Amino acid sequence: MSAIVTAQALMHFLWQGALVGLAAWIALSLLERAKASTRYAVALGALLLMAVLPFATAFRLAGEIPRPAPAAVDAAPAAAPLVKAPETAGGAATVRTFGASLLPWIFNLWLAGVAALSLVHLGGLRRVRHLSRQGRPMEEALQALARDLGRRVGVRRAVALLESAAVSVPATVGWLRPVVLVPVSALTGLTPRQLEAILAHELAHVRRHDYLVNLFQTAVETLLFYHPAVWWVSAQVRRERENCCDDLAVTVCGDRLNYARALVELEGLRAAAPRLALAATGGSLAGRVRRLLAPASRPSRRPWAAGLLALALLPAGAVVQTACSHNTARQALHGKESHTTRTWSAERQGDKLRLTLKVRTAPWSKWTSVDDYPPSDLAGLTPGKDVRFELRRSAGTVRLQGEYDGQSGQGTFTFAGDPAFAREMGTSPSDPR
Numbered sequence: 001m002s003a004i005v006t007a008q009a010l011m012h013f014l015w016q017g018a019l020v021g022l023a024a025w026i027a028l029s030l031l032e033r034a035k036a037s038t039r040y041a042v043a044l045g046a047l048l049l050m051a052v053l054p055f056a057t058a059f060r061l062a063g064e065i066p067r068p069a070p071a072a073v074d075a076a077p078a079a080a081p082l083v084k085a086p087e088t089a090g091g092a093a094t095v096r097t098f099g100a101s102l103l104p105w106i107f108n109l110w111l112a113g114v115a116a117l118s119l120v121h122l123g124g125l126r127r128v129r130h131l132s133r134q135g136r137p138m139e140e141a142l143q144a145l146a147r148d149l150g151r152r153v154g155v156r157r158a159v160a161l162l163e164s165a166a167v168s169v170p171a172t173v174g175w176l177r178p179v180v181l182v183p184v185s186a187l188t189g190l191t192p193r194q195l196e197a198i199l200a201h202e203l204a205h206v207r208r209h210d211y212l213v214n215l216f217q218t219a220v221e222t223l224l225f226y227h228p229a230v231w232w233v234s235a236q237v238r239r240e241r242e243n244c245c246d247d248l249a250v251t252v253c254g255d256r257l258n259y260a261r262a263l264v265e266l267e268g269l270r271a272a273a274p275r276l277a278l279a280a281t282g283g284s285l286a287g288r289v290r291r292l293l294a295p296a297s298r299p300s301r302r303p304w305a306a307g308l309l310a311l312a313l314l315p316a317g318a319v320v321q322t323a324c325s326h327n328t329a330r331q332a333l334h335g336k337e338s339h340t341t342r343t344w345s346a347e348r349q350g351d352k353l354r355l356t357l358k359v360r361t362a363p364w365s366k367w368t369s370v371d372d373y374p375p376s377d378l379a380g381l382t383p384g385k386d387v388r389f390e391l392r393r394s395a396g397t398v399r400l401q402g403e404y405d406g407q408s409g410q411g412t413f414t415f416a417g418d419p420a421f422a423r424e425m426g427t428s429p430s431d432p433r
Contacts, residue, residue: 002062003103003104003107003108004103004104004107005058005061005062006058006107006110007103007104007106007107007110008057008058008061008103009054009055009057009058009061010054010106010107010110010226011106012054012057013050013053013054013057013224013227014227016050016053016054016057017050017053017224017227017229017230018227018229020046020049020050020053020229020233021046021050021228021229021230021232021233022229023046024042024043024046024233024236025232027042027046028042028043028236035247036240036243036244036246036247037240037244037247039236039240039243040237040240040241040243040244043233043236043237043240044213044237046233047216047217047220047230047233047234047237050220050224050227050229050230050233051216051219051220051223051224054223054224110226113225113226114222114223114225117221117222117225118222121218121222128173129173131164131166131167131171131173131181132162132173132174132179132181134164134166135160135162135163135164135179135181136162136163136164137160137161137162137163138161138162138163138182142161142182143161145196145199146159146161146180146199146203149196149199149200149203149252150203150206152200152252153200153203153204153206153207153248153252154207155203155206155207157178157206159178159179159180159203159206160177160178160179160180161179161180161182161199162179162180162181162182163182163183163184163187164181164182164183164184165183165184167181167183168183168185169183169186169266170182170183170186170198170199170201170202170266171202172202172205172206172210172211173211174211175209175211175212178206178211180199180202180203180206182195182199186198186266189265190262190265190266193253193255193258194258194259194261194262194265195262196253197249197250197253197255197258197259197262198249198262198266200248200249200252200253201245201246201248201249201259202245204244204245204248204249205241205245207248208241208244208245210241210245213237213241214238217234217237217238220234221234239287242288243288243291246259246288246291246292250292256292256293257293259292260289260292260293263288263289263292264289340359340360341358341359341360341412342357342358342359342412342413342414342415343357343358343360343410343411343412343413344356344357344358344400344402344410344411344412344413345358345408345409345410346404346408346409346410347407347408348406348407348408349372351374352372352373352374352375353372353373353374353375353378353381354370354371354372355370355371355372355373355378355391356368356369356370357369357370357398357413373391377391377392378390378391378400379391379392381404382404383404383405383406384403384404385403386401386402386403387400387401387402387403387404387409387411388400388401394418395417395418396415396416396417396418397415397416397418398413398414398415399413399414399415399416400412400413401413
């Protein structure tokens with residue numbers, strides 16, 4: 001297949017990929033409340049179609065190239081040509097010639113991009129193999145737990161469970177010989193039930209052959225790197241894949257709230273994972289936690305549950321912080337004190353007060369929330385040098401103290417969670433187990 005035909009197919013994919021991406025967006029919007037497995041199938045089907053279209057277009061274009069006609073037996077004399085040479089077609093011919101001259105450049109630029117991305121992914125693959133080789137087998141009790149979970153999840157082959165100090169979150173690598181890498185920090189930072197739920201998530205990746213799908217995604221992203229729709233559809237595949245594994249882990253372990261807490265605990269340990277590894281903290285943490293505690297795939301008897309959850313995450317300070325430390329995440333979920341700095345500042349904005357809450361656990365780890373509240377929501381707020389007031393929400397109460405002159409103020413705050421809210425969100429009889 002010539003470079004010219006390949007470049008033409010790549011140019012055609014600009015509009016083809018846009019149409020497929022638009023169709024996928026419409027379908028996923030209509031299926032917003034569908035099961036994660038259904039949305040995953042739609043997104044993966046769209047990505048597969050995107051992968052096929054350039055090849056189909058290239059083969060069609062190659063078949064349209066005319067073949068040279070066989071030479072005649074009795075050729076006419078050269079001095080008397082049978083067909084007169086056509087005259088120059090003017091501007092249209094010039095435009096076609098200019099466009100055709102760009103095709104080799106387009107092909108070369110595309111080839112350079114593919115080569116660069118391939119080198120990056122090869123480096124990631126090498127790192128993944130290095131991590132799996134450096135891991136140490138875990139103790140027999142955890143190996144037995146993994147085998148039991150594998151049977152419950154539906155894994156029919158042996159899965160190696162390795163302890164690694166080089167990873168910060170559990171990750172699954174390999175297909176023929178799958179390996180689950182468990183960081184040392186997870187063994188010390190998670191409760192046994194939380195570790196069981198995270199292992200169930202990783203084993204779900206093995207059962208679903210997600211490592212192969214991830215390799216396919218990487219190949220498509222590499223070959224069609226220039227099209228934004230490809231990256232968007234691939235991101236939806238990864239998002240719904242994590243949701244599918246979340247659902248399977250909850251089905252096996254039977255406790256949504258415990259699993260959601262485990263995810264937030266892991267987020268505090270999170271670091272950059274290899275692209276070709278499948279980690280339990282992939283995707284949007286906030287979205288996954290909201291989905292676990294208020295699933296959109298079932299008819300909700302309380303449609304405001306997701307809104308209450310969002311309000312719970314804002315004043316809590318560190319419940320859902322995608323880059324927070326391990327201690328901050330634990331404090332947010334369990335309502336325990338830790339060595340963190342919580343400060344507030346306020347500024348009058350018309351008839352409302354703009355309240356900024358900040359939580360800092362380390363110089364590199366902080367969380368900030370900014371919102372406008374009517375004074376009636378801030379119980380006990382009056383101007384003074386030593387003011388104490390409260391912001392009450394369904395998730396709990398934010399208690400603030402400091403100074404306020406009627407226009408601006410600052411100070412520190414604490415948060416007291418409401419256990420009844422957590423029980424209602426996590427153990428409601430209407431929640432499927």
